[in-house]
Amino acid sequence: MQRSEITSSLSRSGLYVFIGKLIKFVLQYFTQILLINFLCPDDFGLMRYVTILLGIVNMIVEFGLGTAIIQKQNITSEQIGSSFIVSLIWGGLLFLLFFLTAPIAASFFNDQRLVLLLRVAAIVIPFGALNSIPKALLQKKMLFGKLAFTESTAAVISSVVMVIMALRGYGTWSLVAGSVLLEVISMPLIFSIVRIPVFDMSRFKLSKDMLSFGIGIVFQRIIDYLAYGTSFFVMGKFFSATALGIYSISHDLAVLPQRIISAVLGTVVISTFSRIQHDTETTKREFDKLLRFSTIIGMPALVLMSFLSTELISVICFIRKNDTWLPAADTLRWLSIVGVVYIVSIFPSPIWLSKGKVKEAGYWAVTMLVTHIAAVFTGMQWGSKGIVIAMCIRGVSVMPLFIYLNYRLTGIPVSTYLKGLLPSGVCSIFMAVPVFLISAIVPGSSLARHFTVLSISAISGTAVYLLILKVFFKDSLQIVVSFTRFSRKAGSTLVLETGNGEGTC
Numbered sequence: 001m002q003r004s005e006i007t008s009s010l011s012r013s014g015l016y017v018f019i020g021k022l023i024k025f026v027l028q029y030f031t032q033i034l035l036i037n038f039l040c041p042d043d044f045g046l047m048r049y050v051t052i053l054l055g056i057v058n059m060i061v062e063f064g065l066g067t068a069i070i071q072k073q074n075i076t077s078e079q080i081g082s083s084f085i086v087s088l089i090w091g092g093l094l095f096l097l098f099f100l101t102a103p104i105a106a107s108f109f110n111d112q113r114l115v116l117l118l119r120v121a122a123i124v125i126p127f128g129a130l131n132s133i134p135k136a137l138l139q140k141k142m143l144f145g146k147l148a149f150t151e152s153t154a155a156v157i158s159s160v161v162m163v164i165m166a167l168r169g170y171g172t173w174s175l176v177a178g179s180v181l182l183e184v185i186s187m188p189l190i191f192s193i194v195r196i197p198v199f200d201m202s203r204f205k206l207s208k209d210m211l212s213f214g215i216g217i218v219f220q221r222i223i224d225y226l227a228y229g230t231s232f233f234v235m236g237k238f239f240s241a242t243a244l245g246i247y248s249i250s251h252d253l254a255v256l257p258q259r260i261i262s263a264v265l266g267t268v269v270i271s272t273f274s275r276i277q278h279d280t281e282t283t284k285r286e287f288d289k290l291l292r293f294s295t296i297i298g299m300p301a302l303v304l305m306s307f308l309s310t311e312l313i314s315v316i317c318f319i320r321k322n323d324t325w326l327p328a329a330d331t332l333r334w335l336s337i338v339g340v341v342y343i344v345s346i347f348p349s350p351i352w353l354s355k356g357k358v359k360e361a362g363y364w365a366v367t368m369l370v371t372h373i374a375a376v377f378t379g380m381q382w383g384s385k386g387i388v389i390a391m392c393i394r395g396v397s398v399m400p401l402f403i404y405l406n407y408r409l410t411g412i413p414v415s416t417y418l419k420g421l422l423p424s425g426v427c428s429i430f431m432a433v434p435v436f437l438i439s440a441i442v443p444g445s446s447l448a449r450h451f452t453v454l455s456i457s458a459i460s461g462t463a464v465y466l467l468i469l470k471v472f473f474k475d476s477l478q479i480v481v482s483f484t485r486f487s488r489k490a491g492s493t494l495v496l497e498t499g500n501g502e503g504t505c
Helices: 003-038 041-060 065-071 077-100 102-108 114-121 124-140 144-167 172-191 208-238 241-254 256-275 280-307 309-316 327-344 348-354 358-410 414-441 447-472 474-484
Strands: none
Touching (some): 003 256, 003 309, 114 172, 144 172, 280 414, 309 327, 414 447
8 A cells, every 4th residue: 555545545534534423422522511410420420330341341242353354454255254253142142141240240339220230231242243343344444434424323313312311310321321322223324334245154264363363452452441440440349439420520521532533543543554564664654643643632622621620520510500520620630641641642552453463562451451550559548539640640650661662563763752742742831821821810610700711711722722833833733734634636645745755744
């Protein structure tokens, strides 16, 4: 695949995915804002118990075969069909296991309300297994527009149902229903687009390398998820559903920029970089652009969250108008720092997988799990805030090691990170000045004051951010523009041309 084709496909596919994911995320987070006003922290805490446990199953539901299909350059119809059968059987077994062990999980968390919640939520497991291989085929063929359509349609319907149920007093069940519907509605939409190849069952075939790759993916996913879920697990086990609900909302807001960027470009990155997995120089160039794009887009949002956490939480709870959710502001202020770490570390892992570096990714995942557990259990001695601060210290501490490992696996030098972080770092510092001054100068604690400060600070801070970016980092700004520009012309690429015709960042 030629360099111009790679960058064009990233831009073109990225826009398709961006539109669909934008609809999905705007709906989901707007819905969540509404639900925060209609539900209490205990409701969100109960749902987080469900997602903690269900998330582990979702990591392994397709046995890693979907990612293996995307990564494998030459794949047969028999291998695709066999992968689908294995995923379906495996999903059914996981559903039964999850259903039967729900009482044990409820006893562990000392809340018997979880039994029925877990069993109903388990419906997503077989549907997730059904959807996994067709989704992988859409990604492999880079049909991201169709994939975005299915996801956005399901998001619209599930969001409407959640709000209606919350208004009618269904509490946590409104959240469970939305989660189930998101997967159930996607199934007929996906199968109307993708056809699993029909093959003779006597020719059932899964190559050894596909199985090895899939098992490696499953192992890495489990370890990654355990690291991700450690803080939620400890909050739920040793504190309360209310504390878990407050922490969950703060965490979801702090990782919102990372989730949007990862959702928009994550699947595109795996598919695209798999095609250039042996071209180290092209990989370096495109990674540099991905890093600049993700940090330039994500950093201003995190600056606003950190400096204006109280105003943001107060405005979000505009209907409830009480202090029920206000403790989330202090948590959000600290977790915004963790959000920066997440943004910087979005893309190396997908690139490792695109190069088949599953074993190395697994070792790194284990290392991160150990450090995460150590941080959380150390911080819990000082309560929930202690956990949050410990996570911040851990995140900043492991970044140098992460950057070095990425260099060893991909050849991407440390200087690439430093150059990539410079534009967003400098612009964020200048942006923080008006944001801080406005919040400090305007007195009061009313909703009108919080809304005014949040609005003016966001507008003025963003204006300063863009001004500094345009004046001092024009090349980085052009990269962002190129990623979001859509054109079907052959010349529409992310590569910036210099006077001598060579691509540059």
